[in-house]
Amino acid sequence: MRHGDLAERQFVETIYVTETIWIDAIPTETSPSSSIDAGQPTTQIEVAAMAVPSGSIIPDEEESAVSTSSSAAIGVQTNTAIYGLSQATNPIDTFVSSSSDIISDSTTTDAPISSASASAVQPQGITISAGLNVTLGGSGSGSSNTSTGNPIKINSEKKVFAHFMIGIVYAYTLESWLEDIALAKSKGIDGFALNIGLDSYSQPQLDLAYKAAEQSGDFVCFISFDFNWYTVDNVTGVSDMMKRYNDLPAQFKVDGKPFVSSFIGDGFDWAAVSQGCGQEIYAVPFWAPTQENADNKGLSGLFSWTAWASKDNGPIDAPLTTIQDEAYINVVTKANKAYMAPVSTWFFTHFGKEVPYSKNWLFKSENLWKERWDQILELGDKLNFLELVTWNDYGESHNLRNWGGLHSDDGCSKWAEGLDHLPMLDLSIPYIKAWKSGAKTPIVERDQVFYWYRPHLKSAECDASDNYGSKPDGWDIVSDSIFVTTMTKLGGTLKVTSGSNQPVMKLVEPGVQSIEVPMGAGKQVFEFSTLSGGYQKGEATVDVSDQCWKPLTGNSVSTV
Known part of the structure; x- marks a missing residue:
């Protein structure tokens, strides 16, 4: 059925709408509607049709019927082992529509839909009387580029x-490194920035990392010296460490020069390191x-570590902006040099009296x-490199790799163990492809839903x-x-039921x-219908509690 045929369809059912639809952050209960006019959508896929731009194709009725039975659902749910995240982070899951390619790829534009309770909604010239308060997109920002089916031209630099x-x-x-590298490669990551201090095992682990990268192929490494441990007068130590790896096949190079970075260390003599390396x-x-x-x-x-909004390294009630990026871009452009920008998920740390380096704060980064x-896409070609912060810093909760494997525990297992962050890597893939190809909007190739939340209300008292x-x-x-992020080729409908709240x-x-x-x-329940013909309903495995968060290690920990 084509979009233009929708107005001619006749529906005779009487529908009563009793759901609460969240508009502009204000829950509003709709009143029951009387019999629906001709053209009234009666299924989620038909309601979603209001978001389709003129000229898009909707599957025939027999092909696009939405099943309300979980056993007959079109979509398949992935990453079913959903866990609650810590105070600053949240349970995550992904819905992936197995039928996202039913409709051929097409470039889409915004559909001008307004919201009105039990009033006429007029998308693309088609009048549909809806007894729902409906808005497009939600409270956050959106982007609407989808895959065109044409080959994506990637800038290899x-x-x-x-x-x-x-x-x-x-x-x-070595097997540990091979596993991590395989995972990173599968998510569009080109290499690891290997942060080292002065630990006795730094060199043996660097040896394994470079060896695994070489065996894996098409993956690189470089050292990021941590000047919390290195000192600015330790030129020899830095030079000697670099010389061991500079000529290895997996060493990342630019114009034949071994790449190196650092965490802080302003004033260090990198020119002397170059001389020491020969x-x-x-x-x-x-x-x-x-x-x-x-x-x-x-x-x-220059590289920036400004991945979260803060002031004097403390939390502020404001979003991260690109002001600091522009400051870096301004000075490196004048010097004809490169800029490496940071990208991060969250920041939360909660080390207490059990360690000598107690720290206890979060940066506002809920939808960061x-x-x-x-x-990143808006800055585009002003950026030469990106660094995801971080792969495995569990103590600050911005780890992209899940807790597990052969690593130490400095106490952060109380808020990191068993908590799934991997779907955030899936969310980044369309953006990485877009950035490398010069696109300003993410390249969406399949329909997905991502959601995350804290596993408790912040009113819980656990001091x-x-x-x-x-x-x-x-x-x-x-x-x-x-927090929910949808990725669709043609749009769709999303229904969220959070605990005892009315569905949204x-x-x-x-x-x-x-x-x-x-x-x-x-319980947290998510239901998603796409105009590609996909449907999925799922329940998160972690409930939201109004009590203290009980970490999987069995210890009590504070709440946000």
Whole structure:
């Protein structure tokens, strides 16, 4: 059935709508509607048709019928082992429509749909009387580029790296490295930035990392020296470590120069390191964005660690902007050098009296992963390299790799163990492809839904049993919300039931859309119908609680 035929369809049923539809952050209960006019949508797939641009094709009725039986659902659910995340992070899951290719790829545009209770909605000139309050896209920002089916032209000079903490993997084997590299490669990551301090096992683990990268093929490494441990006068130590790996096949090079980076270390003499190595190096350290630093003859560029919104390294109630990126871009452009930008998911740390380095705060980053990737595409060719922060820093909750394997535990298992972050890597794939190809919007090749949330309401009080004794700084600026991001070729409908709250239903536009739904204690249920013919209904395996979060290690931990 083509879109233009929708107005001619006749429906005789009487439908009563009693759902609550969340519009502009205000729950509004709709009143029951009387008999529906001709053209009234009676199934989710038909409601979703309002989001289809003129000229798009909808499957025939027999092909697009939505089953309400889980056993007959068209879509398949992946990543079924959903776990709750920590105070600053949230349970995640992904819906993947197995029939996302039923409709041929097409370029789409926004459908001008307004919302009105039991009033006429007029998308693309077709009047549909709907007894629902419906909005397109939700409260977050969206993008609407979809795959065209044409070959994607990738700029091979653009690279995406993941920051890997060597300091916690003293027991890694070659097999451990091969597994991590295989996972990273499958998600569009080109290499690891290997963060090292002065641990005795740094060199043996670097040896294994470079060997595994070489065996894996098409994967590179470079060292990121951590100047929390290295000192600015340790030129010999840095030079000697680099010389061991500079000529290995897996060493990342630019114009034949071994690439190297750092965490802090402003003022370090990288030109002297180049002399010590006996060859030119390509140094892109995390230094402040000053013109003096950019003009430093020992540097080839600058890296930023501003991956979260903060002030004086403390939380602020504001989103991350690109102001700091632009500061870096401005100075490196004048010096004709490179800029490597950071991308991160969340930040939460909660080390208490059990360790000598107690720290207890979060940065507001609830929807940061999606928003930051949108910023990356907007900055586009101004960025030479990206570094995902981080692959495995569990203590600060921005790990993309799940907890597990042969690494140490400094106490962060209380909020990291058993918590699934891997779907966030899937969310990044369309953005990585778009950035490398020069596109300004993500390249959507299949229909998916991602959702994440804290496993508890922030009103829970747990100070008496908490390892730190108080909630983290910044707990009051986060919201009790379910965060959902949809990726679709043609759009669709999303229904979220959070605990005892009334269900929330949204029409979503094609592309990547971000939606925020009020959180309720209890089970979390998600239902998704796409105009590609896919349907999936699933229940998260982690309920939202109004009590203290009980970590999988069995210890009590504070809540946000």
